[in-house]
Amino acid sequence: MYLILEIEYDGTNYSGWQRQKNAITIQGEIERAFLEITGSAVSLTGAGRTDAGVHARAQIAHAELDEKLGIAAEQLPLALNSKLNYDIRIKHVIYSEEKFHARFDAIAREYSYTIVTRYSVFDRHFCSHIRYPIDRDLLLQSAGLFLLKDDFTTFSKRNSDIINNVCDVTVSNWKIIDENTLRYTIKANHFLYGMVRSLVGTMLDIARGKRDATEIASALSSRDRSLQSPLADSRGLILEKIFYKKNLL
Numbered sequence: 001m002y003l004i005l006e007i008e009y010d011g012t013n014y015s016g017w018q019r020q021k022n023a024i025t026i027q028g029e030i031e032r033a034f035l036e037i038t039g040s041a042v043s044l045t046g047a048g049r050t051d052a053g054v055h056a057r058a059q060i061a062h063a064e065l066d067e068k069l070g071i072a073a074e075q076l077p078l079a080l081n082s083k084l085n086y087d088i089r090i091k092h093v094i095y096s097e098e099k100f101h102a103r104f105d106a107i108a109r110e111y112s113y114t115i116v117t118r119y120s121v122f123d124r125h126f127c128s129h130i131r132y133p134i135d136r137d138l139l140l141q142s143a144g145l146f147l148l149k150d151d152f153t154t155f156s157k158r159n160s161d162i163i164n165n166v167c168d169v170t171v172s173n174w175k176i177i178d179e180n181t182l183r184y185t186i187k188a189n190h191f192l193y194g195m196v197r198s199l200v201g202t203m204l205d206i207a208r209g210k211r212d213a214t215e216i217a218s219a220l221s222s223r224d225r226s227l228q229s230p231l232a233d234s235r236g237l238i239l240e241k242i243f244y245k246k247n248l249l
Contacts, residue, residue, distance in 0.1 A: 006249050009089070017048070030088065054234050058240065110243070111191070134207035140174045142206045145203075151223055153223040156228075197233075
């Protein structure tokens with residue numbers, strides 16, 4: 001029996017998704033809520049291990065159970081949300097007899113990253129404020145550099161859990177939202193640790209004249225992390241959607 005959840009959260013006050021002994025995390029808080037309402041320990045597996053400060057609009061997680069919990073699926077979101085802070089919401093829950101793994105069954109993931117060129121207190125949790133001038137045309141053009149299937153080791157943080165460093169990026173573009181706001185969207189079959197923030201940091205360096213777009217192909221092929229730009233701030237990053245062959249939710 002599988003329990004499948006769709007979750008949204010503001011990651012500002014959390015040390016990422018994954019459970020940690022001495023830190024407050026999204027996974028840890030939801031598992032605590034399960035224990036409080038059912039009296040049973042439920043171990044969740046998330047589709048993506050978002051970093052500290054990163055948000056999710058539609059994180060997917062699952063738990064493998066011996067049998068259904070004593071609460072109907074349609075009642076679980078309300079019950080769990082009553083035990084969670086308002087920056088974590090359980091959107092949907094289903095029970096499924098069909099074998100399912102939130103992480104390994106995913107065929108693609110989509111992230112967004114939002115930057116603002118003028119600070120507003122209302123943007124501070126979900127946008128990264130860029131304090132230096134950028135060339136918007138260069139920024140928009142730079143997204144095409146990563147629209148490919150390649151080894152993205154250079155633009156990632158080291159993570160021993162990741163075996164395959166080749167990512168097939170099928171969407172990579174910036175959109176001008178308004179005169180002060182730009183949003184980057186990227187979709188790929190999978191992502192390396194810190195990859196999106198690394199790519200955004202690199203594109204911002206191109207847009208501010210600190211890097212030349214012509215060197216990116218060489219940096220990719222080198223598989224050398226010392227060639228990446230500083231990672232962009234986590235607060236602008238949102239896990240938007242997880243894609244599966246069958247939409248169970």
